[in-house]
Each structure stands twice: as structure tokens, then as C-alpha cells.
Amino acid sequence: MRLVNIRPTRRTTALLGAAPLILLVLAYLVASASRHAFNPADKILPTPGAMIAAMRALVIEPDVMTGERLFWSDTFASLERLGLGLAISTLWALIAGLILGLIPLMRATFGALVTTVAVIPPIALLPILFIVFGLGESAKVALIVIGILPLMIRDIAAYVESLPPEQMIKAQTLGASSWQLALRVALPQVMPRLIHAVRLSLGPAWVFLISAEAIASDVGLGYRIFLVRRYLSMEIILPYVAWIALLAIAMDWVLRQISQRGFAWAHGAR
Template sequence: MRWINKIPERPAAILLAALPFLAIFLAYAIASDIRLEANPQDKLLPAPSTIVETAQRLFTEPDRRSKEILLWNDTLASLGRLAAGVGIAATLSLAIGLAVGLLPYARSTLSSVIAVLSMVPPLALLPILFIVFGLGETSKIVLIVIGITPFMTRDLAQRVLEIPHEQIVKAQTLGASSAVIAMRVALPQVLPRLISNVRLSLGSAWLFLIAAEAVASNVGLGYRIFLVRRYLAMDVILTYVMWITVLAFLIDWLLKNLSRRAFPWMEAGL
């Protein structure tokens, strides 16, 4: 049998999935041990045991001044900004994508400007956003919206354009208006792609969020990482980085399962 036809059993698949993570952990542990053996005061690669102790402290011990657990405060602040930015971006992308995909006048008007906006580096706009919207929550949310909306919109519009024309013709034959076609024909076929787009855009959304928090904020995961870097507190930084990774994985997993349950006919392979 050719390798292309060999599918691992579930236990083997789990083991194979775990191997890269185990390799990364072993490589880090070995590198950390080498550096600490040469210099016990080295802060660049703290020992895994040190990271575990730091994580336990960050998750359970309140701050001495505020009497609050800072990691949870940072998490809630960042997740709130992320949810607002991604939610607004998804809503705009869905509305504009349907319009561009279904309406020739909207396609002629908006396609070019969406294509141009997708080429603008969002982080280059960050100083402008701070000047226009101030240093509060609005500028951070707007950065996420600007960063991911154009790409999501273009993909959703293309998905609408790929809907078989026969479906549109049949709906019109039955007397459906443009609004009915959008809601009853196009929308059900676009929603699974919207969830996939959100999943694919989460990495960029996290990047824009952390960048904005690093520049101007007093709470948030990105703010805390850039705050402690001046003290070379790598154990804290690595704990926050791993926590962000866990959060991103959980959000992606939830969206994947939402897609599978809501649209069982659509294989969520991403």
C-alpha cells in the first residue's frame, strides 16, 4: 500500500500530533539547561520548573498593590477588545461581501477600494488611529477592524460570486426579491465561510491587539508582556505567550465545533 493511502489509527494520530510539541519542549529544556549550567543567573531561557512556578503565581496570587490577580484582569480586557473588533469586522464583512457579490452596482463601486484597503499595512495606521480616536479602547478595536475586514470581505464576496447562477435564476423565477435572495439563498451558503474566515483571521487580530496594547494601554496581555520585558522577566513573558496561545486555540476550537454543529453539511477542515 502506498503511503498516500495510509491513515493512522486514532491512538497513533494522537501520538503523532503530540510529537512536535514534545520535541519543542525537549529542545527548550536542553537549551535552558545548557545556558543555566554556564550561568545560573541567566534570564533568557528560564528552566521549565521556573516557568511552572511563575504560572502558578500569576494565575493564583493577587497583586500586592491592587489586590487583584493581574493575569485575569489582562485576559478579560484583551478578550473584550478582541471580541469587539472581530465581531464588528465579521458583521461588516458579511454585509459588504453579500452586497458586492450580489449587486453589480455595489461590486463596481466597492471592489477596487476594498482591494486597495487590503494592501495598506494596518500597523502603519496605528499612530493615526491614536491621534483620531485617542488612546482608549476605540483605537485598539478600530485597528483590529481595519486589519482583518478587507480580507474577510474579499473572500466572502468571492464565495457569493461562486454560488451557482441557476440558484439565483430559480429564486427570481419564484418571485424572490433581492433581499430575499440575499437572506434565503446567499446567506446560508456564506455563513460557514464567515466562520472559517474568522478562524483564519484570529492570528492577525491577536497581532494587532497586542501591538496596540503595547503602545498605549494600562491593562491587557500585550501591555503586560511589554511592561515586564524591561526587567528581562522571561518567565512572565513566556507564561503570557503560552496563555495567549491556549486562548487562541480554545477560540479556534469553539468556532470549529460551532461550524460543525450549525452547518453539518459543511466539512470544517481548516
């Protein structure tokens, strides 16, 4: 049988998928143990015990200065920024995408502008954002929005444009106005695509969040990582990175569930 025709079963898929992750963890444990055997004070590859001890201080015990449990206040601060940035971007991507995709006049007027903004590296705008919005929360949220919104608008607009023209003509012969075309034909069909666009934007959104937090912040997952870097505290950085990965996976999974449950017609339901 040809290699391309061998399809794993569900069980095999799960096992195969877990194998590299398990190997990675094992490799880390072996490397960590061997480094500590050579130098018990090693900071580069901390042992799981050291990680748990360091994280216990952040997760369970309140901070001496603020009285807060730092891990949780970091998490909530970051999720709030990320959630705000994603929510604002999603809403505007939907509105602007529909308008640009449906109305040729609007596309002619604003299409070039969106394309221009989309090619500017958002991090290059970060100083401007700090100058305009100050060092508070708005600058960080604004960076996420500027970072992901133009691409989301372009994706949604392109998708609306690519809806079959036959469908638009048909809707018009059924008496639909421009407004009804947007509301009843384009909007419902664009929703699964919008969720897809959000899922794809999650990665860049995290990048911009961590960047903004690293540069100017006093709380947040990115802030903490960059703060403890000064002390080579890998026992905090590694669990934080794993936690960020876990949060990102959970968000992606939730979005996929929403799309599959809410828009079964778009997932080839049979």
C-alpha cells in the same frame, strides 16, 4: 507501499501529532537545565520552577498597586478588545460581503474602495487611529477591525459571487426578490464561510491586538509581555505566549464546532 498511500490511524495521528510538541518541551528542559548548570542566574531559558513562581504572583496574588490579579485582568482586557474587534468585523463583513457579492451596482461602486483599503498595511494606520480615537480602547479595537475587515469583506463577497448562477436564476423563477435572494439563498450559504473567515482572521487579529497593546496600553496580555521584556523576564513572557496560543486554539476549536454543528450540510454530512 508508496509513502503517499500510508495513512495513520486515529491513535497514530494523535501520537504523531503530540511527538514534536513533547520533543520541543524536552529540548527546552534540557537546554534550560544545561544553561542553569553553567550559570544558576540565567534569565534567557528559565526553569519550569521559576516560571511557576513568577506566574503564581500574577495569577493568584493581587497586585500591590491595583489590588487586581494581573494575569486575569490582562486576559479579560485582551479578550474584550479581541472579541469586540472580531464581532464588529464579522457583522460588517457579512453585511458588506452580501451587498457587494449580490448587487453588481454596489460592487461597481465600492469594490475598488475595499480593495484599496485592503492593501494598506494596518499598522501604518495605527498613528492615525491614536490621533483620531485617542489612546483608549477604541483605537485598539479599530486597529483589529481595520486589520481584518477588508479581507473578510473581500472573501465573503467573492464567495457570494461564486455561488452557482443557476441557483440564483432558479430562485428567481421561484419568485424570489433581491431581498429574498439575500435572506434565503445567499445568507444561509455564506454562514459557514463567514465562520471560516473568522477562523482565518484570528491570527492577524491577535497580531494587531498585541501590537496595539505593546504601543499604548496599561493592561493586556501584549502590554505585559512588552513591559516585562525590559527586565528580561522570560519566566513571564513564555507562559504568557503559551497562554495566548492556548486561547487562540480554544477559539478556533469553538468556531469549528459551531460550524460543524450548525451547518452540517456544508461539511459533507452523510
